[in-house]
Each structure stands twice: as structure tokens, then as C-alpha cells.
Amino acid sequence: MKRGERLHALSEMLRRSGAQGCTADRLASEFGVSVRTIKRDLDALENSGAPIWSRPGPGGGYGLAARSSLPPVSLTPAQAVALLAAVSAAPDAPYADLASAGIRKILDVLDPRTRKKADELARRVWVNTEPVPTRAVRSAIEEAMADQYVVRIQYSSRNGDKTTRDVEPVIFASTNGRWYLIGWCQLRNEMRWFLVTRIEQASVTRMRCTGHSIQEIGIPPAAAKSVHSAGE
Template sequence: MNRTDRLYALVEELRAVAPRPRSARWLAGRFEVSVRTVERDISALQQSGVPVYAEPGRTGGYCLDKARTLPPVNLTPDEAVAMAVALQRLEGTPFRTTAASALRKLVAAMQNDDATAARELAGRIHLLTDADREPPVPRMVIDALATRRVLRIGYSDRGGAVTLREVEPLGYVGKEAHWYLVAWCRLRDALRAFRTDRITSVAVTAEVPAPRPLSEDDLDIPYGPIRRLSLD
């Protein structure tokens, strides 16, 4: 069994017995690998966002939070590959890391035969790398809306001059070439849109600012009409 299939099988094994735990030794015997390999696999699952936690004690082990997992997903292999292609297009956006995590969860929740077929199909799809794609967005900027803390950033203008600013993150605006962090700039005492590839440094402060409303008029950015993201 290769590692990808083993990770999927680990999740399914823990889901089947949840909320009861399985020890690392039991899982190692079940999948005919070492305890250290099981521990590395569990760590990889946790880092990808799978809700696995360790329960201490003589009868403890690894548990899966069943309420926070997906049941088997009835996607066809070509639907899964289409979603993988779409998520790959998020490279260079504030959602690059979470897109990769979402894709791993999606594949882990598929029926085993469909997941295998999807991987085989994906192996025949090739994407050209865009050498001019903007660099990845810093992780602390990616988390800005979730943490709601004031950021201290270095920002480079068109001429290359860098200023240090404290900003209150309010939203994102995305277009094909660039992504912008919409924030209240304390240096300018006004709303500003910061191109993420011009953010030269970022630090998260402990301050949580008071909420500020963000209206449609605030998003009147001269790059075309604005369309709000919807999950419906």
C-alpha cells in the first residue's frame, strides 16, 4: 500500500470506530508499518486539517472528530479532477494553502475506487507553470481576515519606496493578475487596497480593532465591476 492510500485508509479506520481511539501500535499492525510511520502519517493528516487528536492514557490513542469529517463524497473522478484544476489556479492567491488542504480532504472523503481513478486521471493532466505569476501571499496576510488583528506591514509603492504601516484588514479583492488586501490604513487614515505582491514584510500585533463596515462604495476600485463571492 502506498502512502496516499494508507493516509486515506487511516482516516477511514478512525472514522469507522469514532469516537473510540486506536493506538499507534494497533494501527501499525493493521497497516504493516512501524509505529514511527504511523505517527508521521497522523502528523501529516493533522497538518492538512483532518481533525485527528491524541487521547492520553493506557487505553488512549488517536481519535477522529466524527462530527467534523465528511461522509463519503459521490463525486465522479472527472468531477474531482475538474475541482483539482480549479484549485490549482489559486496558486499565488491568499487561498493557496487552504486550497491544497481542501483538495486533500476532498480526495480522502471519496469512495476508494473513485479516488484511485481520479488520481490516475489527474496523472494525465499537465499544467504549464506561469513564470510571471506573482509570489505566494505571506501566511500572516492569508490569515488576516480570520485573526482580525492589526497587521504591521512594509509596503512598496510603484516607485519602489517602502513605508511601514499599521492596517486593519477588512477584505480581499481579486483579479486575474493580482490580489489586493482591503484594509484601513492608519498612516493615511483612510481605506486602502494593498497589492499583496508589494507587501515586503508583515507582523501580526496583539490588537483586535473595533469592527468597521465595508460598503459597496468602498469597493469602487477602477479595475472593473466587483462581484461578491458566493457559496450558493
């Protein structure tokens, strides 16, 4: 997760914690960073004007003064649950963490009656999903795709062989309920599909992608479309 995204998610977690607040240890564990990094992030948020409070001693921690950062949102309970279901059913989807944080922001500013009905309806929608890659893996491949940097991955094949590869990310694709990173594999010198759940480690390099295009992947199935065109 890039620092800007982490700062945003951190402020949202502090706001949701209310008067109880969160300890630095809990925040560090949630975001997979050191306590020292969390404290630097808290300082950065405070310097940017965020109303952060701190309470020392046992039972202490950090919090954010309650205030809405969104105008009133008009959603029906079913619309709210539809958003929750979509993200909950696809936790391995690209940028799912950010989508989840965005939905929580929307739910937080719903009027109490709608929020109560949405909560009641949400209890009637269940999902059973496969284990997802770690936050560190997802954040690395998401950052590499967004900024077009080469990502170094440790990949486990179907038969269990492990290889380390430098990949130039081109697209994320979902088919048959599974998400893939498709990119130019510098080890094999060709376009390859990597099942996201088999990426065991990932780190963003400082090497820029060389410009491989979506067209190099081939002709997509007739039913395939980008999420941009899906909303049109």
C-alpha cells in the same frame, strides 16, 4: 496560521504519511515553527484523542493511525479535478492552504476507481503560477482578516520603496488574476489596495480594527461579487 488550523493540518499530514510517518524536523519545517512547538502540538492532538504513534531512533517519527474522518464522498473524476485545478491555479488566494487540505481530505476517501481516474485526468491539467508569499505572510493576513485585528506589514511598492504599515483589513479582492488586501492604512490615513505578492512580512497585532466598512472602498465593478454570492 492559527494554532487550531495548524493542529488540523498537522493531523492530516500525519494521516497521509501512513506507516512511514514524519519526523519532528520535517513537520517543523513544513509549518515554519520550532521542533519544540511541533512536539507540543503532537501532545495536544494526543490529549484530544487522536491516535498518534511514535517510533524512536533512526528512521523513526510520528504518525496517525489510519481511519477515515469523512463519510464516503460521491464525486466524478471531473469534479475532483475541478477542485484541484481551482486551488492549484490560485495558490495566493485567501485560505488556499486550508482549501488544499480540505480537497486532500475529500480525495483520500474517494473510492479507488474514481481516485485513479481523477489522478489520470489531473495529469492532463497544468498550471503555471507566479511565486506566492510565504506561509507566514499569508497566515498573518488571513488571521487578521478573520479576527479583525490590525496587521503590520512590510510592503514593497512598484518602484521598490519599502514601508512598514499598520493596516485594518476590510476585504480580499481578486482582479486581473491578482489578489489584493484592501484595508485602512493607518500610515496614509486612507483606504489602500495592497498587492499580496508585494507584502514581504506580516504580523498580527493585538489591536482591534476600528470598524471601517466595505462601503468605504467604493462601488465595485458590475461583474464583481463576493464568493458567497458566487455560489448562489
